[in-house]
Amino acid sequence: MDILRFATAGSVDDGKSTLIGRLLFDSKAIFEDQLEAVERTSRDRGTEYTDLSLLTDGLRAEREQGITIDVAYRYFATPRRKFIIADTPGHIQYTRNMVTGASTADLAIILIDARKGVLEQSRRHAFLTSLLRVPHLVLAVNKMDLVDYSQERFEEIREEFTAFASKLNVADLTFIPISALNGDNVVSRSENMPWYQGTSLLHHLENVHIASDRNLTDVRFPVQYVIRPQRATDHAFHDYRGYAGQVAGGVLKPGDEVVHLPSGLTTRIASIDTFDGPVEEAFPPMSVTLRFEDDLDISRGDMIARPNNQPQAAQDLEAMVCWMADTSKLTPRSKLTIKHTTRTARALVRDLQYRLDVNTLHRDEEATALGLNEIGRVTLRVTQPLFVDDYGRNRLTGGFILIDETSNSTVAAGMVIDSR
Amino acid sequence: MLQRDYTTSQLDVLEAEAIHIMREVAAEFERPCLLFSGGKDSIVMLRIAEKAFWPAPIPFPLMHVDTGHNFDEVIEFRDRRVEELGAKLIVASVQESIDQGRVAEQTGRRASRNRLQTTTLLDAIEANRNDAVFGGARRDEEKARAKERVFSFRDEFGQWDPKNQRPELWNLYNGRIAQGEHIRVFPLSNWTELDVWDYIRREGIEIPSIYFAHTRKVFERDGMLLPDADVVQRGDDEPLFEAVVRYRTVGDMTCTGAVQSTAATVEEIIEEIAATRITERGATRADDRASEAAMEDRKREGYF
Incomplete structure (x- = not known):
């Protein structure tokens, strides 16, 4: 039995919590006392149905405000695999949480409401998945029951998303029509969509081949x-x-x-x-x-x-960074601590080349700073050489974090671009 | 040549991750210590520490927050294991905190020293000037824990602020702190209860006898089976009876319930857990039943 780590992106409206609740429930990872607690709380609040999002929203503030503010990790197992879910909130103000969850994910599930189709939010999630080089992407077209299980609607969404994804680095893209609420194509194949020839979502999660996603070529x-x-x-x-x-x-x-x-x-x-x-x-x-x-x-x-296969020893780095601090901004001349593999050094931001609009992928070359949840391309000068690979080639030797030297907070995630 | 798959089992992956975390702490902190209670999670954590630094000894001391209400079998086990490893054990005593007036003992039938432990723990961390403290907590235990980082930052009051946590990416951990602050480190974050038991079986790790089915005098309170012991106050309406039980978690006698079970081997325990429909904390911990946010509140104050 191996482990599959996957991230889920989407909002409550897309049925994400319902989907996770169903996966956990059908794999018996939800226990009676947890379910009772959720039922009790749902009743207390006057909700008519059992609100499965209460299972994942663990903090008091989240329950009080009915939102998810952080990455929650969930666990379940089937006889084939152990699964670790990084459940991340979908709104733009939580981009940093999605980046965090995606950094270790083998696979990402993006949920789309079949009635609404591909939204700005779906494109943003797909872009982040691609930026973080999550090797496998599943587009779960949810609420198929509300579009009469229409093959035509599913194909429309598939075509629109495929066109968009061709601009991204997505190695493996799978489309699955589901209804999380009714369980169609979640654990087993649905009889409501005989036109769908693929596997159920859980079957896909259990069988997707991840062993070769690791870099087994370059000794590091x-x-x-x-x-x-x-x-x-x-x-x-x-x-x-x-x-x-x-x-x-x-x-x-x-x-x-x-x-x-x-x-x-x-x-x-x-x-x-x-x-x-x-x-x-x-x-x-x-x-x-x-x-x-x-x-x-x-x-x-x-x-x-290896003597004939070495990483780049770089003091000048090109990288995409996602800024994660709400109290400060990244600007040219910012001085930060950089942690890359096991090496820690100091870094100076030499240049902000552009800021990327995560919704349109437009590059703003006039930008002078990166604020919370903003992504851009930077040039860094580091006090000692780092032994780096292009992030697309190796996520572990291509990824780094930036730390604020006053607050000691982690303020950015970075992905090296090998420009040799 | 045949293409090899280089697959790794889930236990190998979890072990490698936990070893990596421990070595990061040993490399980056001045004075770490490892919380060791003699419970199964801390026993697994201790084995990981042994593996991470072998053939060198574990490069930090162990600490036990002793409520004075522990099971004899567990204390005996703790001391034996410490001696085998040649490790240094710091015992932080809740009784001493009470004697020094740092905390006040609760009174009444439901009195427990569970919450008092936090003060004792924080005092010990301060006295020993620990900048990193390993705990055996797992994210699958409880929903507040599901959102906690592997490196969990604590301010100078030992408090956890769930809304202000450091993002944690890849296998990069930020251990930067100022004087007086510390980091709680949870190497078993991604393990489930079943993973812990599978690992105990695979490694042939010894655990205290109270985890296995035995006959014990108990009484029932709130659906939990509490032991007959001097420190547990029992009312006249709570009759004692003999039952075959075992413990799913090991904590303070006053708030840790036994479950009826005939599982006498690790294999039988794994079978039982795989079939159970109730979480370990739900089944056995009075401390978590207090309110929906009981764990979150205690964690904010500095609890394990």
Whole structure:
């Protein structure tokens, strides 16, 4: 059994909470006491139906205001897979939450109301999914029951969305007509839409192939922590020196020749260690400890790669950034802390090239700042080289965060553009 | 050559993620500590810590907030495990907080030291100058927890502000804090109760005996089975009876209920949980029943 992480985007009006509620309920991930609590609250508020959004809206402010303000993580499993849902609110003021949820997602579900068709909001969600390089996108055309399960309506929406998506980086796009309320095509195939030849949503989630979404080609091992036991009682490990980290790309094997960055020195992997014994290979997302044949000066923030396949060592970065702070703006000359893999440095915003309108994809080159939830292309100067790949090639070595040096808040998410 | 798939099981992925989180903390913080109660989640967390730094010892101490109302079996287990690992254990005592007048003991039949723990915990964090504190909380436990970050920022009063949380992207965690603030770190955020039990089975991890079915004198209150113990006040209208029970969660005796069960092995427990229709906190925790936002309120104050 493996894990599929997926993000859902859409508003309550699109039936998102109903869909999630149904997936959780039909996979028995909602328990009786949770359901009772929701039924009780629904009754107290005079709602006629059981409001499943109460299951996901966990904070007092959310329940009081009837809105979702943050990313909620939900869990369910079927015999085939464990699922982690990053449930994100749909409105434009929550772009940062959708970016956050999409950053780790293997798949995104965008909900569309079949009566309303492709809205500005749907296009924005698709763009963000593409910007964050979520490998699989599902367009769930919901409320099919309210358009008489019309194939014509479904095809119209499919065509309109496909035309828009051709401008984006969407590797795998699937359209599924559903009714979350009635359960059509959610868990099992619906008899109401015999014209639909595809699978149910859950079947798709269970079977979509994600193993090859990871980068298994470019060896990238950010050194996270140096393990030197020096435990006087345990002489066997007295001279042990291992470099711990989580594999960010490629497949490592003992005996492989590797290069250490920033030194550029080469050595071979002597052993790949774990608590459970040495292993013959390591690949994403394994957390392991490497030992090398030669004694090199290696510390946290360094990178291990292959001599003939190295990341770019960059002090000047081109990147798309999403600004996430409500109390400050990104402007040229802003100084921030940058965290990229295990390396932390300082960054200076040299230039804001344009601000992107997330609804129209229009580039505003006159923009002088990025405010909350705004996305733009920037040039950064960093105090020490970062070992980066294009975000589209590797999300782990292409993604970074920016931290405000006064408030210590995370103020931006960045995605490296390799302009070589 | 055949194309390999390089698939990883859900437990391998969750373990790798938790190890990564622990190493980030060890690398970036001065004085972390790990909350260890002897409950199953903290036992799993401790095993992850052992794995993350092997063959070096765990590079931070453990801390137990002792209400003085713990099960003997759990305290005995705690001490044995600490000794096996050669770890350092800090015991923060709620009794001492009461004796020092930091908190006032509740009175009456439903008196519990559950809420008092927060003061004891925050005092201990301050006294030990901890800048990071590992907790075994999981997001599937409770809906306020479903929205908490892996690195959860706490201000100088130890408070959590759910509306002002740091965005958390990819596997990048922001551990920047000012003097007096700290970060609660939850390496098991993405685990479910079943994942924890599957992991205990796969790793062959020992757990305290009270998790397995045993015969115990109990009485019923609000649909929960509470134990016969000096610290639990029982009314005349609450008769004792013998039952075969086990504990799904391990906490303070005064507010942790047992469930009727004959599951005597980890395999049987997994079967039972896979079939159950009630959450672990709903079944066994009086503290969460107080109100719809009981957990959120306690968390804001600085609770685990």
